[in-house]
Amino acid sequence: MELRHLKYFLAIAEAGQITAAAKKLKIAQPPLSQQLMQLEEELGVKLVHRGPRSLHLTEAGIILQNRAKQILELTEATTREINDVAMGMKGTLTIGTVSSSGAALMKDRLSEFHKNYAGVKFEIHEGNTFMILDLLNKGIVEVGIVRTPFNTTDLGCRYAASEPMVAVMTEEHDWSPDQKTITLSELKNRPLIVYRRFEQLIHDTCMKHGFEPNFFCKNDDARTTLHWANEGLGIGMISRSALSLGSNNQLIVKEIMCEELHTRVAAVWLKDKYMSSLASRFIESFSRASDEDNLR
The missing domain is CATH 3.40.190.10 (Periplasmic binding protein-like II)
Structure with a gap:
């Protein structure tokens, strides 16, 4: 079983049709049908129920769909992580930040981070807390700077000092x-x-x-x-x-x-998603600065 087989299968599962999946993958329909049949033969199970106009996943197909997503995400994360190492601490860090009350705090945090990692560039997206969390979930930003209260489900959080x-x-x-x-x-x-x-x-x-x-x-x-x-x-x-x-x-x-x-500004990220070395270092820097603020 190769990665491309998993990619093809996910496309079929998401589209619900081989024709639509083939169009999305930009390949012909017959070879895609053949790839699906080969995958079923290799695994020894039926992965889909074929209907006249659409197909539906079998129980085995649902299991493979979930695992395939995890495998492909891990593969992409590994590739990005290796690229991070190859590049060193360079590249672009994408941050979403509240455009109002977090601005002053962000200025200090980014200035300190820039001193330590001068080769890093920034792409900043501004909005309210809900907008930033939406950008985070969509993968447009890697780190969000938001203000409490907000729903912390599925998020990793580092909090700045509480303020009145x-x-x-x-x-x-x-x-x-x-x-x-x-x-x-x-x-x-x-x-x-x-x-x-x-x-x-x-x-x-x-x-x-x-x-x-x-x-x-x-x-x-x-x-x-x-x-x-x-x-x-x-x-x-x-x-x-x-x-x-x-x-x-x-x-x-x-x-x-x-x-x-009292409210707090927090740096947040998605718990179960890949985090680049740049983002990890920024979170570490944010956490150190916040610990110092809390001790004052």
Whole structure:
């Protein structure tokens, strides 16, 4: 049994037709049919039930389909890993990163990594956490930099230090000029400007504290929250690191004393997929920096 036999069989299994599989593989139908028959003869079992217009996998065919996927993925991973070794620590690292509150953290992490591995180039994809996780699952990026909360199923994770949310406002909205910290309850009935990513978290936490939040504006970027708050339109709620995203000279910043609203940036990857040497080194670098942050 050769790798090409497995490749042909997977194409047939996925297409459900030999004609469609042959077209996808760009080979003639008769040779593909012959390859399938030879594979069945070699294994001594029927792999498909042939119908007039389509075929269906037998129990043995289903087993082979699952194993063939694993074998071909492992073969591809081995090839890439050997190429990584041959190239040394060079090549391009594809990273997906949240475009708002993770930007400052990523700048520090990438700068440190670049100092150690100057030959590495980067391809960065930006978006919200859900977009980055989708890119990761599709194989478009190898490492994702996202912010909690998110579904960790099938993901490997390395977390940065936990950080609080802050309330940002202009002087006209400041009800306690001498306070640098506030309780969540102090935001009751106040016009809140929030990044939609945190809407559910903020809503549920406020309800636990006995009130429903007054969302004046929901948006898709922490920079919008900062801009609207800077214009005096309401009180923004953002993660502390997002303060670095813009010019906020007009804004008064108060830390919200509520553990339930603390979030963390995390580096994530797919557990059961091949990870290049570049990505592994980046994760190691991210983890070391995060450990140092946690010790401070």
